[in-house]
Amino acid sequence: TAITITEQPASVSVPVGYSVTLRCRAQGRTSLQYQWFCQYQSDCRLIPGATNQDLPIIAEQTQLYTCRVNDLHRNAVFSDWVKVEVHQCVARGVPPRLWQGEPVIVVNPQEQRVELGQPLQLQCAAMGVPAPSYQWYRNGNLLEQQKRKKLWITHTKVSDSGTYLCCASNSHGEHWTNAVDVHIGEQSQPTSLCCMSPGKIALLVGNNRYQHHPNLMAPVRDVFELRHLLEHLGFQVVSLLD
Numbered sequence: 354t355a356i357t358i359t360e361q362p363a364s365v366s367v368p369v370g371y372s373v374t375l376r377c378r379a380q381g382r383t384s385l386q387y388q389w390f391c392q393y394q395s396d397c398r399l400i401p402g403a404t405n406q407d408l409p410i411i412a413e414q415t416q417l418y419t420c421r422v423n424d425l426h427r428n429a430v431f432s433d434w435v436k437v438e439v440h441q442c443v444a445r446g447v448p449p450r451l452w453q454g455e456p457v458i459v460v461n462p463q464e465q466r467v468e469l470g471q472p473l474q475l476q477c478a479a480m481g482v483p484a485p486s487y488q489w490y491r492n493g494n495l496l497e498q499q500k501r502k503k504l505w506i507t508h509t510k511v512s513d514s515g516t517y518l519c520c521a522s523n524s525h526g527e528h529w530t531n532a533v534d535v536h537i538g539e540q541s542q543p544t545s546l547c548c549m550s551p552g553k554i555a556l557l558v559g560n561n562r563y564q565h566h567p568n569l570m571a572p573v574r575d576v577f578e579l580r581h582l583l584e585h586l587g588f589q590v591v592s593l594l595d
Contacts, residue, residue, distance in 0.1 A: 355428040356381040363482040364418060365454075367412045368443035373482065375408040377432050378422040385422050392417040392434075392473045412439045416512040440480060441561035454482030455525035460502075462517060462533045467509050475504040477530045479521035486522055509537045516592075555580075555588040 360378035367373055379385055389403035393416045400408070403512045408418065415438050423429035440459050448457055460478035469472050489499035492515040496504070506513055518532040557579055580590045 356430045359434045362435045365482045366438040366480045369439050369441050370445040371412045373410050379422040381424045383425040390419050411442045423550045440447040456481040456485040456528040458519040458528050461531045464533045466536045470508050473506040473509045477519045481523045488520045492510050493519050511538050515536050539561045555583045555590045557592040
């Protein structure tokens, strides 16, 4: 082709008021011209004066952006559409100036109690530059198909019960949400320690987050494996994370 985009812009996820720059680079046989466009809801419009390779933005609302590159022979190509996701729930000035774009969790999933066969939805969100990717886990095991901010199961089964958490990651690192319990069907009835019959009670605590060490997955998996073992031995088990 006459024009080749060598660097695509990247989606970002930032707090309201945050300054970010989208980049587009291209090569061609003649000199190239750039023009940025934005789309909000169904309205797509040219951004006046946005004719440089870099587009500085002060993020005020979530929008989509693309860059058109054309040469002197009227050849033109468009970059990928990218999203500037703006989190209105985060105060201006947060995160601090030293933030390098690593994922920061801003929405944690909540505990759910769902009747058998009903839908389950868990939600998380993270800031990051570039925008983080997501991966959900249940009982420490990766859920291969659950790679979005929202985990959605249309018709729940008893086997969907367990403890869920999500990992948000980008090129700067990763961050984990809180772990939350999901109860399906008969397990939806809360159990209180004061109502347990007298006997053996085990408290398991798995620490996954360390101040001066990378996060680990092993404690999460160990807690669930030990819980099942102790339950077989007749213990009432309370398992906690972090």
